[in-house]
Amino acid sequence: MASPIPDALIPDVQAEADYAAMAAPGHRKALGQFFTPPRLAALMADWVAGVEPRVILDPAMGAGVLTRAALARCPDARVVAYECDPAILRAADAGGAQVRHEDFLRAGWDDYDAVVMNPPYIRHRELRDHGDLRAAIGQRAGYAIPKSANLYVDFVVKAACQLRRGGRGAFLIPGEWMGANFARGFKQFLLGPGGLQQVVLFSQGHVFDDALTTASVLLVERP
Ligand SMILES: C[S@@+](CC[C@H](N)C(=O)[O-])C[C@H]1O[C@@H](n2cnc3c(N)ncnc32)[C@H](O)[C@@H]1O
Numbered sequence: 562m563a564s565p566i567p568d569a570l571i572p573d574v575q576a577e578a579d580y581a582a583m584a585a586p587g588h589r590k591a592l593g594q595f596f597t598p599p600r601l602a603a604l605m606a607d608w609v610a611g612v613e614p615r616v617i618l619d620p621a622m623g624a625g626v627l628t629r630a631a632l633a634r635c636p637d638a639r640v641v642a643y644e645c646d647p648a649i650l651r652a653a654d655a656g657g658a659q660v661r662h663e664d665f666l667r668a669g670w671d672d673y674d675a676v677v678m679n680p681p682y683i684r685h686r687e688l689r690d691h692g693d694l695r696a697a698i699g700q701r702a703g704y705a706i707p708k709s710a711n712l713y714v715d716f717v718v719k720a721a722c723q724l725r726r727g728g729r730g731a732f733l734i735p736g737e738w739m740g741a742n743f744a745r746g747f748k749q750f751l752l753g754p755g756g757l758q759q760v761v762l763f764s765q766g767h768v769f770d771d772a773l774t775t776a777s778v779l780l781v782e783r784p
Pocket of ligand 1: 592597623682
């Protein structure tokens with residue numbers, strides 16, 4: 562089937578391949594470093610392009626595939642990209658984005674017209690000293706994120722709250738949230754302030770070659 566996205570808008574993934582070849586698997590796993598496939602990155606960028614964003618946020622840039630897809634699709638936009646790991650930043654290709662070497666969850670709450678995001682997936686049992694930060698994000702969002710939630714929930718909640726009214730986000734996260742024990746409150750958040758419009762669900766193995774997880778893309782538009 563022909564792709565609806567022109568090839569010119571599908572990002573090159575040389576930076577991701579180079580980083581994957583040299584990084585220790587344990588380091589990647591600890592930071593949740595799994596990359597968005599380029600065609601999916603282009604489709605996510607296409608969703609947010611619908612609101613003609615001037616400023617786009619990528620809260621967890623990695624080697625930059627989503628940032629580059631957003632810049633290719635929205636060449637007049639400015640992209641602000643956060644990444645906490647200096648090792649991946651050295652290998653990244655940010656395509657001209659404004660890169661912030663910072664922890665996104667501890668950063669400020671500026672508004673954006675759009676967000677493209679594939680956040681780290683880290684189970685609550687592996688999170689250390691995260692309770693206060695989670696509580697602060699939950700308080701700001703008006704949704705108490707439960708202890709059992711995966712780290713990606715914090716990213717979705719904060720990023721959704723940083724969308725201006727009418728702004729759009731495309732978030733790639735595992736599909737497990739639909740049946741997880743924290744699902745109920747998370748669904749209420751998504752259907753309320755989160756602005757969820759559509760969910761695209763992929764079976765295991767369809768998105769990530771190197772991660773045993775189902776995947777879903779949340780397409781949101783802030784009410
Ligand atoms: C799932 S990867 C996604 C990378 C890239 N956006 C993509 O789509 O291929 C998540 C990235 O977030 C980074 N990260 C983890 N925790 C972070 C934090 N608190 N703030 C900013 N970046 C973080 C990891 O180092 C990793 O590169």
